[in-house]
Amino acid sequence: MLVSFGYRPRGSLIEKLDPRARWIFSLLTLFSITSFWDARFLAFFFVLTLGQYALSRLTWKETSRAWLMIFFLMGMMILINTLLTSGGTIAGVITGGRPVFQLDGTIPLVNWPISFSLTLERLWFALCQVLRILSISLLFVLIPFTMDPHAYGSTFKGMGFPDKLAFSMDLAFRFVPTLGRDFSTTLDAQRARGYEVEKAEGGIFTQIRKMAPLIVPVTMNAILSGEDIVNAMDLRCFGLRARTWINNLRYQWYDWLYMGLGVILLAGSVILKVVFNIGGFWMPF
């Protein structure tokens, strides 16, 4: 099986930034976005994250899979949470409202009462949800496509993670292609013995049990080769001293500027929310 990460160098502006700065900015902005239910602030974050996304030079073809999943989940969330549930409050944010559509009745045979009310406030809240979810998605969807997976180890080490944990992360990304090849070999070998994973036979339990001839050999082989790697690393005295990393990350002035923007956004959001009590749900009409 050909296993490849979505990353490829595109020479975009966003790739020039230090990966640590990008993680820090993304997390600070995530916390800033989640401080608001006011559409005006959410629209600001939407434009900001859309601008960053535009700088990444990603194409629809590359990211369509992720976006289709996000749109589907977002649609489901909004439909179920905001429009269909007619309870008193949504997420503790809004209560009641002015109805634009009302449906009252009973379910035949069982006589269960139905009362559904779609209010103007619910519709506006749905728009806020769209802005909020899309802003967060724009922030995080681009990371796998614009950040080299082989730099994750040194990135997390540079962010203060312990040496061993960062090395474990680095090692995991290096194991993926090898394990992908092993998986492919095992699948072919089992198929040669008559194993049919795609065959729709039996219930869900049978389908899951049918995965064992694939998962067990791949996992046990990986563990056995892992024992050899442990021995080799122990022989080389792994973990006795602090490690050095081949790709040495160094902040540039624009990284500080980028992180500074993240700090300002978060500080501003906290001040607006806590000190001035601004940013809660807001209705324009």
Next chain:
Amino acid sequence: MLNKMFKKELWKFGTREVVFAAIGAALYGLLGFATNMLQIPSAGNVAIRPAIVIPMFFGVAFGPLVGLITGFLGNIIADLLSGYGFWLWWDLGNGIVGLVPGLVAGMMVSYKGVKDIALAEITVVVGSALGMFVASVSEMWVSGLDFAAAMSMNFVPAFVSDIVNGLILLPILMVAYSAVVARSGR
């Protein structure tokens, strides 16, 4: 036996744990991605995600930290391979699914005894419940879901899928691993 049980350092993170956490994460990421690609037929709305057994098994076999990293990092890798972006709260939830079974790693004797398997199966249920609860509740904060919607839309499908896969596949992996343990003497 008890002596051996307590001698195992549950929270140790040495060379062995570094390597097996990396292998577990790579395996979970890869199998999660590969089983999506294979389009395994499933019943109703319950998606078959058999790879979830990997963090549970690595937790039981190598301890809570290995289980945590396997679930957390493996989910990141699966999303990277599938091009789904980063969803840190779901990564954390998957990490907990691996961490909880790891808490009984020190109590494992043979990996194929009824007591060992029963203990591991209990942690599968507890770990899946806790991990998916944390991830689902995070959606309330991120997406503005109310509690009922977060539970019905996120928690229930993810929890059911995780425990069904875990309860069936974990004992199979544990029995296979007992042979590996006997062979390597670790």
